[in-house]
Amino acid sequence: MRIIVGMTGGSGALYGVALLKALKELNIETHLVVSTMGEYVLDHETGMSLEEIKSYATVFHRNNDLAAKISSGSFKTDGMVIVPCSMKTLSTIAHGGSDNLLTRAADVVLKEDRKLVILPRETPLSVIHLENMLKLAKMGVRVMPLSPSFYHHPQTIGDIVNAIVARTLDQLGIEHHLAKRWGE
Template identity: 45%
Template sequence: MNTAPLGSRRRIVVGISGASGAVYGVRLLQLLRELDVETHLVVSRSAQVTLSQEMGLQLADVKALANVHYPNADIGAAISSGSFRVDGMIVAPCSIKTLSEIATGCTSSLLSRAADVMVKERRRLVLMVRETPLHAGHIRSLAAVTEAGAIVYPPVPAFYARPASIEEMIDHTLGRVLDLFDVDARTVRRWQGAIS
């Protein structure tokens, strides 16, 4: 992983796209704030609808959780350039539209452009793809982003952890995502081996 030497504070870009599962992006921002990780947020227009429908949140509510927010149309934002040093990016959730733009390098928004920058700069990019079932075109896009160096991380619950609530399932999943950045969110019930 090519992490940027940023001093003692980590810096992660968070993208929230329009797929169902807006709670992953919101909770991720909350966890990163608790862990004192600097967050740079970009939210798609479709995500604003999903945030309202699924969580009753407005864009201002989510912006307040981030250190820096950029409008999705601002393709001149700091995160659109590889010269802006970050540890990586998490798209939570990641829609098939966003995935497809990253897979082809044909970016039409700041969210997909920032993700494309992570790929070209060989920085960590984690895509929490939220779609099912998948057709062949989706699978080809998943393969393409993986071959380019991104990590596809569908938010699949880990039932071995025996979660007692939806919140525990979400926190476990996000904790495993943050493990990929060597950030311990202290929300993962680690596998200790099967009990005989």
């Protein structure tokens, strides 16, 4: 499999890091794109540098490189995840904008009818946010707000993060053993 992972400036960089680690452990090829604010949030929330997170990805693409292979539909991928997904990025995708590599790659995934999973992190949600999410959902995008569950009795922040990453992998059809399933 080949998955594009985008990280933007919404809070929740831990989720993006955990997803990249899980995909690497599963030997899945990843193409990472991080926005400028995504890089800032990564450092602010995790203390990790861009150089550190790049080591978890198979390929890293600069967000201003609109000639990167993931900007073309002829470059086959199995889908894309944007985690965390800022409301700016969500809005840009919902309205067909592709002013950087991350939003262009999402546009390509949509036009090629591939899987796009976005994990927005914002609260409260405005009518504009909700309308943009609805617009994307009507296009087949999986919208998974970063709202943790507690029925699995998490003991650590890592348990909470892994539950979200597990649900994300499920949306992509990727088998894993990150979290217990209901009834297990």
